[in-house]
Amino acid sequence: MEKIPAKKSPAKRNATKKSAAKADANDFYRLRLYIAGQTPNSITAIANLKKICEEKLKGKYRIEVVDLLEKPQLAKGDQIIAIPTLVRRLPPPVKRIIGNLSKTESVLVGLDLQPAR
Amino acid sequence: MPAAKPKPKVVRTSLAKVPTGIQGLDEVTGGGLPKGRVTLVCGRAGCGKSLLGMEFLVHGAVEYGEPGVCMNFEETEEKLTANVASLGFDLRDLSKRKKLLVDFVSIERNQIAETGEYNLDGLFIRLAHAVKAIKAKRVVLDSVEALFSGIVDSAILRSELSRLFRWLEDQKLTAIVTGEAGSDTLTRHGLEEYVADCVISLDHRVSDQISTRRLRIVKYRGTSHGTDEYPFLIDEEGISVVPITSLVLNHKALRDRVSTGIASLDEMMEGKGFFRGSSVLVTGTAGTGKSSLVANFSSASCARGEKCLYFTFEESPSQILRNMRSVGLNLEPWMKKGLLHFNAMRPTSTGLEGHLAVIHRLISQIRPSVVVIDPITNLVSASGSYDIKSMLVRLVDFLKMQQITSIFTNLTFAGDPQERTAAAVSSLMDTWIVLRDSKPNGRPRRELYVLKSRGMAHSREARELIVSKKGLELGLVLKDHLLASAVEGPSAVAAS
Numbered sequence: 001m002e003k004i005p006a007k008k009s010p011a012k013r014n015a016t017k018k019s020a021a022k023a024d025a026n027d028f029y030r031l032r033l034y035i036a037g038q039t040p041n042s043i044t045a046i047a048n049l050k051k052i053c054e055e056k057l058k059g060k061y062r063i064e065v066v067d068l069l070e071k072p073q074l075a076k077g078d079q080i081i082a083i084p085t086l087v088r089r090l091p092p093p094v095k096r097i098i099g100n101l102s103k104t105e106s107v108l109v110g111l112d113l114q115p116a117r
Numbered sequence: 118m119p120a121a122k123p124k125p126k127v128v129r130t131s132l133a134k135v136p137t138g139i140q141g142l143d144e145v146t147g148g149g150l151p152k153g154r155v156t157l158v159c160g161r162a163g164c165g166k167s168l169l170g171m172e173f174l175v176h177g178a179v180e181y182g183e184p185g186v187c188m189n190f191e192e193t194e195e196k197l198t199a200n201v202a203s204l205g206f207d208l209r210d211l212s213k214r215k216k217l218l219v220d221f222v223s224i225e226r227n228q229i230a231e232t233g234e235y236n237l238d239g240l241f242i243r244l245a246h247a248v249k250a251i252k253a254k255r256v257v258l259d260s261v262e263a264l265f266s267g268i269v270d271s272a273i274l275r276s277e278l279s280r281l282f283r284w285l286e287d288q289k290l291t292a293i294v295t296g297e298a299g300s301d302t303l304t305r306h307g308l309e310e311y312v313a314d315c316v317i318s319l320d321h322r323v324s325d326q327i328s329t330r331r332l333r334i335v336k337y338r339g340t341s342h343g344t345d346e347y348p349f350l351i352d353e354e355g356i357s358v359v360p361i362t363s364l365v366l367n368h369k370a371l372r373d374r375v376s377t378g379i380a381s382l383d384e385m386m387e388g389k390g391f392f393r394g395s396s397v398l399v400t401g402t403a404g405t406g407k408s409s410l411v412a413n414f415s416s417a418s419c420a421r422g423e424k425c426l427y428f429t430f431e432e433s434p435s436q437i438l439r440n441m442r443s444v445g446l447n448l449e450p451w452m453k454k455g456l457l458h459f460n461a462m463r464p465t466s467t468g469l470e471g472h473l474a475v476i477h478r479l480i481s482q483i484r485p486s487v488v489v490i491d492p493i494t495n496l497v498s499a500s501g502s503y504d505i506k507s508m509l510v511r512l513v514d515f516l517k518m519q520q521i522t523s524i525f526t527n528l529t530f531a532g533d534p535q536e537r538t539a540a541a542v543s544s545l546m547d548t549w550i551v552l553r554d555s556k557p558n559g560r561p562r563r564e565l566y567v568l569k570s571r572g573m574a575h576s577r578e579a580r581e582l583i584v585s586k587k588g589l590e591l592g593l594v595l596k597d598h599l600l601a602s603a604v605e606g607p608s609a610v611a612a613s
Contacts, residue, residue, distance in 0.1 A: 041236070072242045082238075084235060096230075097230045103233050
């Protein structure tokens with residue numbers, strides 16, 4: 001599996017505060033959003049993700065946006081099929097959520113921020 | 118051996134084809150799969166569709182200079198590499214040389230939650246990236262239906278699949294898409310709706326503990342194709358389809374004659390023996406000398422320097438060698454010279470189709486002038502009752518097309534209506550020699566007569582067949598055994 005060092009990633013578009021507490025990995029969210037070009041779904045997904053994170057995870061998350069049109073080789077590593085796909089890399093386990101993240105409740109359930117009803 | 122007459126070519130300018138390199142498949146499809154189009158290969162689990170796909174890619178990469186991408190939704194690269202290694206394909210080497218690329222797509226349902234609109238661009242990008250990386254001309258998607266377990270929204274999935282197939286065609290890729298057979302549809306998820314050009318169905322049946330594999334071309338737009346089911350075989354060399362077909366009767370009838378190996382029998386057939394490329398049936402009850410007769414013929418053809426392929430379903434080659442030595446026939450030198458090839462198979466080891474596939478493969482490899490099948494009775498017993506005759510028609514047709522002289526023995530039982538199998542196959546045979554026992558005046562003797570032999574004025578008399586250490590020869594004409602009585606079958610004359 002290909003790993004991209006988060007700091008060097010040119011695909012990184014948006015990042016909040018650096019991870020200060022490495023020891024507290026279970027509380028820190030590393031999220032990677034895969035998109036393919038600036039399509040309406042991609043733009044919606046980015047906006048939705050930012051909003052959700054600011055509301056629920058303020059100060060303890062980091063988002064990387066990977067545009068597969070620029071870096072197609074990264075699709076394989078995270079087993080990306082659908083676009084957009086959000087991958088929760090931390091905390092474990094790795095989770096994949098597909099869609100433009102408009103259904104906030106499903107996103108929260110998918111990220112384990114809210115128990116499934 | 119003169120070449121078979123070329124088939125009349127159907128010219129369709131729009132339809133280019135890409136050879137699969139799979140033995141027999143290119144023949145039944147008239148050249149391979151439609152170029153730049155998607156072909157659906159469907160069938161149940163274990164029917165060989167994945168293997169067909171891999172062979173298509175490997176042959177493409179190795180023999181036709183067409184690199185290929187396998188997008189596999191079921192097996193990891195490692196597993197796939199190990200699976201096909203047993204068939205002698207080295208995927209690792211091919212991928213190192215950028216001739217073949219396997220991309221394993223893992224779909225885990227529980228990891229995917231759907232949160233709004235999406236499409237399958239990720240898949241498209243992966244595939245495009247792989248295709249570009251090795252300049253692929255061929256693509257296999259095996260099995261794209263796995264997506265249905267991961268993507269809940271089937272409306273999106275369906276429109277994306279149809280976009281995917283269009284994309285493949287836009288990229289001028291020749292593709293195979295595999296699909297699991299549904300209960301009453303070709304594929305479980307109706308993939309056939311998206312594939313317009315070519316659909317191939319594979320089948321693996323087991324009846325009476327005998328497994329048979331068949332391939333059928335369900336649809337091939339713009340090409341005439343047989344609707345027959347073709348038997349195929351999967352063995353250590355991969356898939357081979359038996360391309361024999363009963364569509365046309367266009368083999369050339371030869372005028373050459375070949376000796377039967379017994380001078381006095383030649384005498385009964387205008388002094389010249391069988392027609393080359395004809396089919397000969399030898400029937401008789403147990404111990405009447407059928408095997409000795411065909412062994413003589415085999416030996417005679419080897420003596421002319423022609424190769425003979427001898428399929429035995431009853432005795433082992435060493436048993437045949439020993440037995441023939443007792444009637445003055447030493448076959449061993451021919452084996453050593455590479456002229457005589459034995460192939461011993463248990464009749465029940467596979468179905469009739471499987472046997473036909475083996476027979477076909479060996480004939481293609483050895484290219485014999487003479488083929489012996491001893492006895493055909495056992496081959497028929499391996500088939501259950503399914504369509505024996507049409508299978509044999511195809512075999513006999515195939516042999517004739519190759520201008521191979523074929524000789525079949527058939528065991529019959531005294532007092533039995535016994536001619537059932539014989540009757541089923543006899544109409545396919547050009548020559549029918551009947552052997553039988555009789556006991557006139559209490560002295561047992563073997564008798565031989567030529568019941569029919571197309572295209573020649575053969576003797577219509579019965580003669581005694583004398584089997585001794587010196588070999589086989591025919592005695593005097595038996596006056597009381599003319600053909601008129603013989604036609605009623607051995608049971609009718611047993612009393613005389």
